[in-house]
Amino acid sequence: MxxxxxxxxxxxxxxxxxxxxxxxxxxxxxxxxxxxxxxxxxxxxxxxxxxxxxxxxxxxxxxxxxxxxxxxxxxxxxxxxxxxxxxxxxxxxxxxxxYGNGFPLDKIRDRELLIIGGGVGLAPLRTLIYEVMENKERYPRPLLLYGCKTPEGILYKDSFSDWEEDFEIHRTVDNPNEEWQECKGVVTTLFDKIKVDTDECAAVIVGPPVMMKFAALELENMGISPERIIVSMEKNMTCGFGKCRHCLLGDYYVCKDGPVFTYKQVKGIPGAWD
Ligand SMILES: Cc1cc2nc3c(=O)[nH]c(=O)nc-3n(C[C@H](O)[C@H](O)[C@H](O)COP(=O)(O)OP(=O)(O)OC[C@H]3O[C@@H](n4cnc5c(N)ncnc54)[C@H](O)[C@@H]3O)c2cc1C
Ligand code: FES
CATH class of the missing domain: 2.40.30.10 (Translation factors)
Known part of the structure; x- marks a missing residue:
């Protein structure tokens, strides 16, 4: 052996x-x-x-x-x-x-790409931001939408100026302070600010479950196919590789079949956004 x-x-x-x-x-x-x-x-x-x-x-x-x-x-x-x-x-x-599958690059490359983060959800998305920056020719028009509770809570504050060279960026906070000059409200309020080809673009959303639920629903209502809306799901895990069944989501093991799914795969599963 x-x-x-x-x-x-x-x-x-x-x-x-x-x-x-x-x-x-x-x-x-x-x-x-x-x-x-x-x-x-x-x-x-x-x-x-x-x-x-x-x-x-x-x-x-x-x-x-x-x-x-x-x-x-x-x-x-x-x-x-x-x-x-x-x-x-x-x-x-x-x-x-x-462990897990990672973001489906074959589904998101060569399209307008909406990267949508909520709070600490920007952490996994930073790896995708690196992927876009290292393979610019594969991402014709990347957009980054980020929502956070407060300006103090924004992650990687010093990186946004670098990312601006490659991304169209929109940010919003629920509770602005006096210095905040960008948007106010939940991340979906940023959807009014962008123009994308909903027949072709792809979206990747990572954030708290309730944020992913409403962002994905709104993108679908805007006309983006649930197969091109990508979410990263969080469930309690033990083994991490498909042995313990702690991470079951419907028929899926989040650790092995995910954590990244299309919205089409998970939207109807009871408890998906709890
Ligand atoms: C695939 C995957 C990737 C993850 N990646 C990250 C990551 O990059 N960074 C990161 O910070 N977290 C990430 N998480 C979440 C992280 O695993 C949990 O926050 C962590 O396990 C909580 O452990 P704890 O013992 O501190 O909390 P516990 O003591 O188990 O929980 C205490 C309380 O916090 C609540 N809670 C648990 N998790 C969260 C959460 N995510 N948000 C808000 N409240 C929560 C519980 O419901 C409970 O009420 C990821 C989870 C998964 C499944
Ligand atoms: S964490 Fe054990 S099966 Fe998924």
Whole structure:
């Protein structure tokens, strides 16, 4: 039997947190150096071991490809993420993966592409932004729409000026401060500001379930086919590779068949947006 087959799929790769960047209140990017390289595609996820707690799924937010260095952008919401947010550079963690299918590049390349992010949902989308920037000839007209609760909560604040060279960007916040001069309201309010060929364009949406639900519904009402609306679903996970059934969504395993789905695949599944 080959060494690859003998490898226990639950064995994690050790990693060191080499730097931590505070992106927003309750959101930090952890820069990891792995003991072995991994290769991940845009939209795939890893299982991160949080010492003393267990594992939790996160999507790398750094440039896709092969290497020993990956970034993970994490919002503090509960136990595991709370422990992570207290960790300092030099701390040891571990990862398994990558897992899942990633964004379907064959469906979104060579079209107008709407990338729509909500809150920390911009983290997985950053890998797609890198994909667009590295393969400009495949993305004739990329647009980035981003919605957040407050201006302080905006992720990767310094990157938007670079992204503006390649993307048409629109941003909105629910609760503006005095300096905010862009849009106010939920991310779907930005749809009035854009003009796309709804017969041809593709959209990728990542954000809180309720945001994805209403954004996808509105795009469909605008005339975009549910097969060209792509969403990344979040479910509780344990194994990450189709063995434990913890991530069932209808007939799909979110870890293996997803986490990326077309809106057509998931829109009618009860509990999809809970
Ligand atoms: C495929 C996949 C990729 C993911 N990628 C990322 C990522 O890149 N960055 C990231 O920050 N998170 C990501 N998540 C979500 C992340 O896995 C969870 O936030 C994490 O597991 C929560 O663990 P916890 O122990 O801190 O929270 P728990 O203690 O388990 O939960 C505490 C409370 O927080 C709520 N909660 C749990 N998850 C969320 C959430 N996502 N948003 C708001 N409230 C929540 C729970 O309902 C509960 O009420 C991803 C999830 C999946 C399935
Ligand atoms: S997480 Fe175990 S089957 Fe999906």
């Amino acid at each position: 080959s060494a690859e087959k003998l490898k226990n799929p639950y064995n994690p790769i050790k990693a060191t947190i080499v730097n931590i960047i505070v992106n927003a209140p309750d959101i930090k990017t952890f820069k990891l150096e792995l003991e072995e390289p991994i290769e991940f595609a845009t939209g795939q996820f890893i299982q991160l071991t949080v010492p003393g707690i267990g594992e939790a799924p996160f999507t790398p937010s750094s440039k896709p490809g092969r290497g020993k260095n990956i970034d993970i952008t994490i919002m503090k919401v509960g136990v595991a993420t709370g422990v992570l947010h207290k960790m300092k550079a030099g701390a040891k963690v571990a990862i398994r993966g990558p």
